[in-house]
Amino acid sequence: MGKFLVEGRHPLSGRISINGAKNSALKLMVAALLGHGTFRLENVPRITDVETMAGVLRALGVEVHFTSDLLKLDVSSVRGQTPEALVKAMRASVQVMGPLLARLGRVEVARPGGCNIGSRPLDIHLAGFEQMGAKIEVKDDRFVARAPRLHGADITFRYPSVGATENIMMAATMAKGRTIIRNAAREPEIIDIQDFLNGMGAQVQGAGTPVITIDGVRELGATDFSVVPDRIEAGTYLLAFLITGGSGTVEHVVPDHLAPLLDLLEAMGAGVEIREGEVSVVSPPALKSFQVSTGPYPGFPTDMQPQVVALATQAEGRSELKEVVFDRRFGYTLELNKLGANIAPNNRAVFIQGKTDLSGASLTAGDLRGGAALVLGALAAEGQSIIGDIEHIDRGYEAMEERLQGVGAKIQRLAD
Ligand code: EPZ
Numbered sequence: 001m002g003k004f005l006v007e008g009r010h011p012l013s014g015r016i017s018i019n020g021a022k023n024s025a026l027k028l029m030v031a032a033l034l035g036h037g038t039f040r041l042e043n044v045p046r047i048t049d050v051e052t053m054a055g056v057l058r059a060l061g062v063e064v065h066f067t068s069d070l071l072k073l074d075v076s077s078v079r080g081q082t083p084e085a086l087v088k089a090m091r092a093s094v095q096v097m098g099p100l101l102a103r104l105g106r107v108e109v110a111r112p113g114g115c116n117i118g119s120r121p122l123d124i125h126l127a128g129f130e131q132m133g134a135k136i137e138v139k140d141d142r143f144v145a146r147a148p149r150l151h152g153a154d155i156t157f158r159y160p161s162v163g164a165t166e167n168i169m170m171a172a173t174m175a176k177g178r179t180i181i182r183n184a185a186r187e188p189e190i191i192d193i194q195d196f197l198n199g200m201g202a203q204v205q206g207a208g209t210p211v212i213t214i215d216g217v218r219e220l221g222a223t224d225f226s227v228v229p230d231r232i233e234a235g236t237y238l239l240a241f242l243i244t245g246g247s248g249t250v251e252h253v254v255p256d257h258l259a260p261l262l263d264l265l266e267a268m269g270a271g272v273e274i275r276e277g278e279v280s281v282v283s284p285p286a287l288k289s290f291q292v293s294t295g296p297y298p299g300f301p302t303d304m305q306p307q308v309v310a311l312a313t314q315a316e317g318r319s320e321l322k323e324v325v326f327d328r329r330f331g332y333t334l335e336l337n338k339l340g341a342n343i344a345p346n347n348r349a350v351f352i353q354g355k356t357d358l359s360g361a362s363l364t365a366g367d368l369r370g371g372a373a374l375v376l377g378a379l380a381a382e383g384q385s386i387i388g389d390i391e392h393i394d395r396g397y398e399a400m401e402e403r404l405q406g407v408g409a410k411i412q413r414l415a416d
Contacts (some may be wrong), residue, residue: 004387004401005409006378008360011246011283014407018234018252020069020227022304022396026095027166028055028196028225032073033060034097035200035367037222037372039297041071044084045398046229048391051357053202056093060100075222078103080283084301093162094122098170101134101145111141117367118328124164128155132168132175152177152216160185160296165212166193170409173202181212188257192228199223231257232303233397236372239307240280240404242270243314243380247282248407255279260300264292264308268315289317296324306332306373312352314380319352332370336377339385360385365392372397379409384413 026315029202030053031040044050046069054064063074078100085357093109102106126136126143132155134147152175152354157164170193172179186208187393194207200223203215212361234250235258241248242265255262262272268290271282287313292301302325312319313336323329330345336342338361342353360383365371372391378385390413394402401411 001389001391001415003414004375004378004390004415006360006385006387007382008244008245008379008383008385009409010379010408012244012379012404012407012409013028013248014262015248015249015251016237016403016407018025018229018237018250019398020044021189021192021230022047022049022063022264023162023232024185024192025050025227027193028227029057029071029073030099031170031200032096032192032194032222033057033062033078033096034073034170034197035075035220035222037075039073039075039222039379040224041073042069042226043229044069044071045230046213047394047396047398049395053093053285054170056096060096079119080151086246087276088344093171094125095167095294097125097129097143097145098167101129101147102150102171102174105148106144106146108142108144111143117166117331118326118339124157124161125167126361127169128153128157128168128181129157129290130200132171132179143386150175152179152214154180154182157184159183162187162190162208163189169193169197169204169212169214171381172216173197173204173220175214175216177216179214179216184201184210184212184215185296186210188231188254196223196225199225225384229253229257232369233303234279235261235301235304236307236376237403238265238279239311239376240379240409241281242283242287242408243376244285246408247271247280251278253277253370254277260298261304261308262288264300268311286355287315289319289352290355293322296325301325302329303369305329307376307401309333309343309350309352310336310376310380313343313356313358313377314356315354317354319354320349321352322349324348332373335366335370335374338363339377343378357382359383362386362388364388366389368392368396372400375404375411379404379411
C-alpha cells in the first residue's frame, strides 16, 4: 500500500482548483444504465472509486472511455450480474440496483463494501423497492431483487438516506405511475442526479426538498452533463490552509454548498471570503474551539467530521463534535493522538482539547475521510510524518499531494 511523507508546519497559501464531486459522479455513471446512447460526463474526478465504478459498468456491458476529466459512456444493452469483487470494493455499487431493477426486472448484487465507518444497512433501499412491487431475496451474502414491472408508490423514509433516495429515484423513472419519496435526502448531489435523469427524458421534481416526485416513463435516452463541484474536497483543502496557519482559495466551487462548514469556520475566528465560484480563508491569530453536530444536508456534513476534528487540535480550548450519521466514524482519532493530539471519542461524541503542539509520527489511514484528517494533522505537526495505506485517500481525492504541493506543502508520495 502507498505512503505519503509529510514535513509539517509550513503555512500554506495559494489557490486550489476543485474537481467534480465523487458522490455525484459515481451515481450519474450508474443512472446511465437506465438509458440508451452516448453520454458525455464532464468534470469527473480521476479517483479510484470512479475507475472501480467504470469496471462495474464495463462488466454490465457498457462501453466506458475516460480521458482527462471527460467520461464517455455508450449504453445499449446491459447485463444484470454485477462482478462480486468490484461490488465488495465500493458501497456506491449498490446504486446499480435501482436502474437494473427498472430496466431488466432483475438484479443481483453482493452485500456492498466501502469505508469501514460503521454499519451500513440497506433496509431503507430494500423497503422502497418492495413498496414498488419488487421481491427481494437474500442468498448467502448477495441480494437478488426481481420485479416484472415496478409500480409507483408513496414512500416515506425513516431516515433521509442519500443512497436510498438516489436508488428509488432511479428505479421510479421507469415504474408504472407516480412515486413520491418523503423525507428524502436534500444533498446537492441529489439535485445533480435529478437534472441528469431529466436530461435523459425522466420526469423528476423536488430534489433538494424533502419531497421528490417521479412520474414513470417508458424509455430513457442519453444526455451530456457536467458534475457538480465536490464540496467535501473543497472543505478539506480550506482546512489545510487553516490548520497550517496559512490562507488560500478554493476555486470552481459552489459556495452555497459549503455554507454549513463556512459558518463553523467563521465561528472559529477564521476570515472567510466568498466570491463567484470561489471561497477564500485567512487564519486568525488563534482558532477558537467549537461545538457542532453532524447531520443530513443542510446540516454539518459527516464527511467533514474527521477533518474538522483534526483542525480542532489547533483551536484554543475544548471542542466537542457529535456524529449522528454514522455509528463508528472515529477510528482515525487514535492515529491523530499519535501526533500528540488530545482527542477522546465517546460513543457518538468526540472531545478535543486544544491547542496541542503536534509532532511527526508514523500513521496509517483506515478510511477515506479519516485518511484526509491524518494528512491535515501531519501538515500541522513539527517534523516528518509517514502516512500509510493512502489508497483509502486516493479513492476520493485526485492527486492530493500535487494539490497540496501547489500551495507550499512539503508532501510527497513514496513509491510502494
Ligand atoms: C453517502 O453514503 C456518501 N457516499 C457518504 O460519503 C456520505 O457520508 C453519506 O451519503 C451521508 O451524506 C456516497 O455517496 C458514495 P446514507 P450513503 O444512506 O448513501 C444509514 C464519503 O466519505 N442507513 O445517507 O451510504 C447508514 O448506515 C462517503 O464520501 C440505514 O440505516 O449514506 C448511515 O448510518 C462516506 N439504512 C446513515 O443512514 C439504509 O438503508 C446515512 O447513510 C441506508 C442508510
